[in-house]
Amino acid sequence: MAKLAEQEHPNKAFGWAARDSSGVLSPFNFSRRATGEKDVSFKVLYCGICHSDLHMLKNEWGSTTYPLVPGHEIAGIVTEVGSKVQKFKVGDRVGVGCMVGSCNSCENCSNSLENYCPKMILTYGAKYFDGTTTYGGYSDIMVADEHFVIRIPDNIALDAAAPLLCAGITVYSPLRYYGLDKPGLHVGVVGLGGLGHVAVKFAKAFGAKVTVISTSPNKKKEAIENLGADSFLVSREPEQIQAVLGTFDGIIDTVSAVHPILPLIALLKTHGKLVMVGAPEKPLELPAFPLLMGRKMVAGSCIGGMKETQEMIDFAAKHKITPDIEVIPIDYVNTAMERLVKADVKYRFVIDIGNTLKSSS
Numbered sequence: 230m231a232k233l234a235e236q237e238h239p240n241k242a243f244g245w246a247a248r249d250s251s252g253v254l255s256p257f258n259f260s261r262r263a264t265g266e267k268d269v270s271f272k273v274l275y276c277g278i279c280h281s282d283l284h285m286l287k288n289e290w291g292s293t294t295y296p297l298v299p300g301h302e303i304a305g306i307v308t309e310v311g312s313k314v315q316k317f318k319v320g321d322r323v324g325v326g327c328m329v330g331s332c333n334s335c336e337n338c339s340n341s342l343e344n345y346c347p348k349m350i351l352t353y354g355a356k357y358f359d360g361t362t363t364y365g366g367y368s369d370i371m372v373a374d375e376h377f378v379i380r381i382p383d384n385i386a387l388d389a390a391a392p393l394l395c396a397g398i399t400v401y402s403p404l405r406y407y408g409l410d411k412p413g414l415h416v417g418v419v420g421l422g423g424l425g426h427v428a429v430k431f432a433k434a435f436g437a438k439v440t441v442i443s444t445s446p447n448k449k450k451e452a453i454e455n456l457g458a459d460s461f462l463v464s465r466e467p468e469q470i471q472a473v474l475g476t477f478d479g480i481i482d483t484v485s486a487v488h489p490i491l492p493l494i495a496l497l498k499t500h501g502k503l504v505m506v507g508a509p510e511k512p513l514e515l516p517a518f519p520l521l522m523g524r525k526m527v528a529g530s531c532i533g534g535m536k537e538t539q540e541m542i543d544f545a546a547k548h549k550i551t552p553d554i555e556v557i558p559i560d561y562v563n564t565a566m567e568r569l570v571k572a573d574v575k576y577r578f579v580i581d582i583g584n585t586l587k588s589s590s
């Protein structure tokens with residue numbers, strides 16, 4: 230018989246888990262493995278709430294197993310390191326993002342693309358090498374192989390650093406890979422949520438002219454004045470769309486629900502790229518003709534490799550790019566999820582784990 234989550238490993242852990250597809254989170258006792266020779270253990274201080282957590286809590290992608298402890302934007306302070314750990318020591322400021330393992334031998338792993346390894350192990354809701362379930366950062370302690378641990382630069386506060394570990398790398402990687410990181414390019418960002426608002430900041434730091442494309446005109450003032458976007462396009466206004474057809478070098482699409490992409494393709498220049506990073510649970514409609522006319526590309530991107538994630542957070546530190554966050558106590562997490570459904574957050578919830586997650590035992 231499978232062991233109880235509390236008895237699988239020697240170290241007691243405590244977090245909040247969903248037990249079914251209602252997605253409601255409640256206190257949960259489990260355990261973490263002892264610090265292995267290549268492992269880093271750390272006290273979790275902050276964890277961001279990604280929309281992927283919401284998709285997973287409600288089993289919207291059909292792959293969730295319960296109990297599920299979400300959280301893959303995890304920041305904290307090292308408490309113990311294994312004997313063969315080289316990069317970290319007790320007291321270091323560290324983080325873990327979306328993955329905690331990969332095969333380390335395939336072509337993707339050899340190219341620092343652990344995120345595309347077929348055996349990549351997700352930070353939560355997956356099976357680790359030893360067959361036990363992985364649990365995420367809505368919890369008090371974390372342990373991970375040092376290869377999957379990121380050093381958080383001193384000049385980024387830990388609460389603001391957390392969302393960079395998923396939202397940050399998810400938009401930085403495609404901007405770089407698809408060549409949208411050159412000064413003067415016109416880059417669009419669709420969906421001004423957790424990912425989208427960081428995409429605006431990175432694209433601006435690369436020197437792009439950035440246009441936010443949104444369904445809600447009420448985000449305009451903030452997008453331009455606070456986030457630094459150059460312009461704002463209301464996607465439901467045909468006249469506004471008409472005026473900028475064929476003017477975008479690339480668009481990063483972060484929308485979490487099914488939405489029409491044909492109007493976005495029309496915004497691209499010849500050779501323009503529409504990069505999907507949002508992950509709606511149902512297929513999008515993709516007509517061929519608009520792609521043929523102008524050799525346009527619709528592409529995708531999933532987080533980023535460990536090397537690039539470190540590069541991203543170092544770049545963020547250098548350019549003073551930090552997410553706009555709303556820090557919440559753990560017992561607000563279910564309300565936060567309800568607000569996230571309604572896109573009622575500017576722009577990322579971050580749970581104050583260190584001060585508010587208290588084990589009852």
Ligand SMILES: NC(=O)c1ccc[n+]([C@@H]2O[C@H](COP(=O)([O-])OP(=O)(O)OC[C@H]3O[C@@H](n4cnc5c(N)ncnc54)[C@H](O)[C@@H]3O)[C@@H](O)[C@H]2O)c1
Pocket residue numbers: 278279280281282284395396399419420421422423424425444483484485486487488505506507508509530531532569572576
């Ligand atoms: N590719 C990856 O590696 C990766 C990584 C993280 C998250 N994601 C996915 O990206 C998506 C966005 O994540 P997030 O954390 O930024 O979410 P979020 O909820 O913070 O932001 C999503 C944005 O999309 C907008 N939106 C929602 N439905 C819309 C619709 N029908 N039309 C237009 N706009 C709409 C919302 O207003 C919001 O601004 C999610 O699907 C998430 O699972 C992908």
Ligand SMILES: [Zn+2]
Pocket residue numbers: 279280281282301327395396
């Ligand atoms: Zn995420």
